[in-house]
Amino acid sequence: MEPMSTKILVTVKEVAEVDDEFEISGLDVDDRYLEYDLNEWDDYAVEEAVQLSEASDDVEVVTVTLGPERSEETIRMALAKGADRAVRVWDDALANAGLLDATTKADLLAAVVEAEEPDLVLTGVQAADDSFGATGVALAERVGFEWAAVVNDLDYDADANVSSVRRELEGGVEELTDVEGPAVLTIQTGINEPRYASLRGIRQAQRKPLDVHTLDDLGLDASVADSPVTLTSMYEPESESDAVVWEGSPDETADELATFLREQGVVEG
Amino acid sequence: MTVLAVTEHRRGKLRTPSFEIITAGRDLADALDAELHLAVIGGDVNGFADRLNRDGVDAIHTVAEGEEFNHDVYTQAITAMAEAHDPDALLMPNTVNGLDYAPAVAGALDLPLVTDAVDFDAEGTLEVTREQYGGKVETTVDVEADAFALTIRPAEWPVAEGTGDAEIAPFDVTIDESAVRSSVEGFEEVGSGDVDITEADVLVSVGRGIEEEENLPLVEGLADALGATLSSSRPIVDNGWLAKNRQVGQSGKVVTPDVYIAVGISGAVQHVAGMKGSDTIIAINTDPNAPIMDIADYAIVDDLFDVVPELIKQFGGQAPS
Numbered sequence A: 001m002e003p004m005s006t007k008i009l010v011t012v013k014e015v016a017e018v019d020d021e022f023e024i025s026g027l028d029v030d031d032r033y034l035e036y037d038l039n040e041w042d043d044y045a046v047e048e049a050v051q052l053s054e055a056s057d058d059v060e061v062v063t064v065t066l067g068p069e070r071s072e073e074t075i076r077m078a079l080a081k082g083a084d085r086a087v088r089v090w091d092d093a094l095a096n097a098g099l100l101d102a103t104t105k106a107d108l109l110a111a112v113v114e115a116e117e118p119d120l121v122l123t124g125v126q127a128a129d130d131s132f133g134a135t136g137v138a139l140a141e142r143v144g145f146e147w148a149a150v151v152n153d154l155d156y157d158a159d160a161n162v163s164s165v166r167r168e169l170e171g172g173v174e175e176l177t178d179v180e181g182p183a184v185l186t187i188q189t190g191i192n193e194p195r196y197a198s199l200r201g202i203r204q205a206q207r208k209p210l211d212v213h214t215l216d217d218l219g220l221d222a223s224v225a226d227s228p229v230t231l232t233s234m235y236e237p238e239s240e241s242d243a244v245v246w247e248g249s250p251d252e253t254a255d256e257l258a259t260f261l262r263e264q265g266v267v268e269g
Numbered sequence B: 001m002t003v004l005a006v007t008e009h010r011r012g013k014l015r016t017p018s019f020e021i022i023t024a025g026r027d028l029a030d031a032l033d034a035e036l037h038l039a040v041i042g043g044d045v046n047g048f049a050d051r052l053n054r055d056g057v058d059a060i061h062t063v064a065e066g067e068e069f070n071h072d073v074y075t076q077a078i079t080a081m082a083e084a085h086d087p088d089a090l091l092m093p094n095t096v097n098g099l100d101y102a103p104a105v106a107g108a109l110d111l112p113l114v115t116d117a118v119d120f121d122a123e124g125t126l127e128v129t130r131e132q133y134g135g136k137v138e139t140t141v142d143v144e145a146d147a148f149a150l151t152i153r154p155a156e157w158p159v160a161e162g163t164g165d166a167e168i169a170p171f172d173v174t175i176d177e178s179a180v181r182s183s184v185e186g187f188e189e190v191g192s193g194d195v196d197i198t199e200a201d202v203l204v205s206v207g208r209g210i211e212e213e214e215n216l217p218l219v220e221g222l223a224d225a226l227g228a229t230l231s232s233s234r235p236i237v238d239n240g241w242l243a244k245n246r247q248v249g250q251s252g253k254v255v256t257p258d259v260y261i262a263v264g265i266s267g268a269v270q271h272v273a274g275m276k277g278s279d280t281i282i283a284i285n286t287d288p289n290a291p292i293m294d295i296a297d298y299a300i301v302d303d304l305f306d307v308v309p310e311l312i313k314q315f316g317g318q319a320p321s
């Protein structure tokens, strides 16, 4: 009998982080104040997939990214951590579309799922930048996979293609759920300890396949980016802060705080 | 016109977002000149419906299917309800379970979806206010559609009060069991153990600003010097530097100490959900625009590695070297 092989698709997003001081120009923070990195939640999803592939033979880990060429540095990072190959989807039509909402992302990722036919798809719970938190479940619905959102523990039975997961609910309660495959699981931080890429991993990553697909390649046309949801403004929220800010050197501010705590009677001495 | 809002319960109890969504739903219904309908799915649906019958609710549809939340059942039931009542707006809570069915329902109904709304204006084209970049900026998104789906952030709208005169009726739906491919096997409480941070009068809480595990003794030193209890934001627990029972926030503990000192914590919404009820909030953070400043009563905008050692000295302690 042929050994069963398992393919895991992991969505990897490059997200922007904003400096402490920044300016907004148009509909986004000015690029000068942005730093790009692998989405924190996706880092855990990549690690989970790589651990599954290390635990048994015949597990292939493929990453998929919707993003411009700039994101290849981030994609190579995921490859360096142990993914086998990568797919990047981009197109002028997407670059010009503005906001990509969950429906659009699900449509794009669905085309990749249909081409790759994975047994399991891991996404992050959310992206740290726009935090819609909807792509994974929207994708599952779109491709007819089962799913589970906010997973912080995964026990995957490859033969049965069943995922026994813990979903992290509010208030320290976890839900234990069995999910039939093929499935999309949205991965929560803390599920594992993401590794740092080793130098060897970084070298190997340079030689791993990274295929770039346009909409045309995926059999889609520009209308996939049409959405009734459009970003219309971005601004710094009016500060609701009425905090008393203690000013001065560290010893002065520490003195203010200490005096306050003593006056409140919360600390003695 | 109809606004359909979905309620939430767990282990026999309605959750607070169910009462907030009535308020948000009523706002939206008023703007659209619509009726507000609620969906109650699973558990003690009649008991829940009685309690949800508050001012402003026009109708409550119940589906007595299962004891606990199951996203396949919810997705099927809400989809069928929406097909029967043709709502102009579908409102769902942006909770962990909301995130587990809202995108599927929106997909099945082919509705545009905007999640995690903190505000909206539905006079004319729907304009939704959201946060981005961890709350550092706000955005507005317009939804140009006849019907839409929206999830709303917990604790942004007040809970609805009063007694309503809603029509309560079972909604008839046949669940396709072959499409229920996930099963909830149980629940577990996590995060108990040696300390109970909810009992503390003073909490020194540490966040990602501490950078390295080796630096933790610095804030431990501060907690000791103040006779306070040490707690943290999520990344510290995710990294395994502190036990789960120290985590403050949505998925950790809700704390209400007399004084909460946030050291190197940005104040993400899921963190704030666990500590905004503290009497006095003090933030030590290098970023004057960090969202924690919005709820802080006192702040030191400076490097924790400079301030905390000085503080320890103030209380006669010695900063670890």
Ligand SMILES: Cc1cc2nc3c(=O)[nH]c(=O)nc-3n(C[C@H](O)[C@H](O)[C@H](O)COP(=O)(O)OP(=O)(O)OC[C@H]3O[C@@H](n4cnc5c(N)ncnc54)[C@H](O)[C@@H]3O)c2cc1C
Pocket: A125, A126, A150, B096, B134, B206, B207, B208, B209, B210, B232, B233, B234, B235, B247, B248, B249, B250, B251, B252, B253, B263, B264, B265, B266, B267, B268, B269, B270, B271, B274, B284, B285, B286, B287, B290, B302, B303, B304, B305
């Ligand atoms: C479903 C879900 C549930 C979640 N549940 C929780 C939860 O229960 N609790 C929780 O906390 N989070 C939770 N989160 C995560 C949350 O979204 C944030 O990612 C997290 O709270 C960020 O923690 P932080 O503030 O410590 O880190 P960051 O957001 O990285 O902030 C670090 C802060 O430290 C400051 N800083 C850096 N260096 C220094 C220095 N030298 N001196 C002073 N200040 C410094 C920075 O300016 C920044 O403001 C949840 C997320 C999701 C999606």
